[in-house]
Amino acid sequence: MMNQLAPPLSLLLLFFFLSTTTTTQAQTPAQPPAPSGPPNITRILEKAGQFVIFLRLMGTTQEANQLNNQLNNSNNGMTIFAPSDSAFSSLQAGTLNSLSDEQKVELVQFHVVPTFLSTSQFQTVSNPLRTQAGDNREGQFPLNVTTSGNQVNISTGVVNTTVVNTIFTDNQIAVYQVDKVLLPLSIFGPQTPAEAPAPVTTKKKKAAADAPSSDDGDSSGGVGLAVNVMVVVMFIGVGVYAAFVL
Template sequence: MELKAAVLVSTLLCLALSRGALSQRAPTVETPAPAPAPAYVDLADLLSLAGPYGTFLDYLTKTDVIKTFQSQANDTKQGITVFAPLDSAFAAVDGAALSNLTTDQLRSLMLHHAMPRYYPLSAFSKLAAASPVSMFAYKADVTDRAGIIGVVSGWATAKLVSSVYSTLPVAVYALDSVLLPKEIFPTAPEITPPPAPAPAPGLGAKPMDDAPGAGERGAKADGGDKGSSCRVGAGRLLAGYVVLMVCGFLMM
């Protein structure tokens, strides 16, 4: 009986010691999930979907400058400002002037169309005052005349025609001309100006027949002519009748 009691006590003591050891075990620490990577603007997709910037994007891709721009766009500390000429701007430049450029010259020309920092539209007045400004290659002058922003480089005076995208760290602005730095073009390339837009409907002079009241005036004029013709005819008939009476009187 005493042996059974001793075994029971020993068993209970072991269970108590085991629970104490388990309760003193170090707690499990869960490793936090890694923070999601920031979402960057894909410049190639942006230029492809935004509008008529296919020629500019083709040159960026051909020269691998798109990689340089994308790397800068991913740098949220500085960002990037891209000046994208419209397709019509490239079409206006003499084709030989661009096709005769070396690979390095073409690459420099593309690098000349961006600044290695993000600038919203509100910053361009200060940029104009601080001109010339540094591009990825060479320098250019920024102008701000009564809110009309321009970029002057060598043989080109381009106008900023629209804001394609502007959210830190990326800004993309559309230009109506290709920048033509003298470092690349010693002489001015031939530029074909775009055709003048057709006049808007309603701005030209209306034909007289379409003018308000033209039909009424025409009807009045026609009526007046008919009245005059009738009076002239009646006068001639009366004069003939008088002549006949005179001739008859003389023959009597």
């Protein structure tokens, strides 16, 4: 009796196991990989939560869109030194408002290096770094980076600051927090005074100096002419006198 029931029971258990496995696999299909893409600078800084002024400056100058587009179309990566709100608050009142639109763009670009730099690469970079602002010659937009142990120091020729925190980093973009706004020399450095224009009277004075004076040959020529006239008059007088006498 038991031997007759054993095969059907085994088949029933096997059928139940296969049905359960099939149902479980149908309910949990394999998930596709998440789409990959370059990070968004604005979202990174917004998530950090203490870069409101820098974000506003990037927005009004349209540099946020420019930098995000650059990340999408470049393999060089990017490094950003982001000043916190407290760094901006330490500036003299009215500093940002005194800048022209072009200078505001240059200020944002001065905080961006158009290549990816990890913290270890700061020890071997060549100074001055060329920033997004362009010209790194002395008196323009030089940015010098030095290290002391694990500390990264930055100098612009106007301010000296340090990297105080790594906000975000991967193989494409690195965002570092700095405790001061990076002020470039070309905008905030001592301005070379413009040369004073030459006096207008200089040429007149020179012309007067070159002109012959009253003591030159022209005056002597005038005296000679007067003497000759006197001689002619004398001869005429003598002739008239002789005519009357004779």
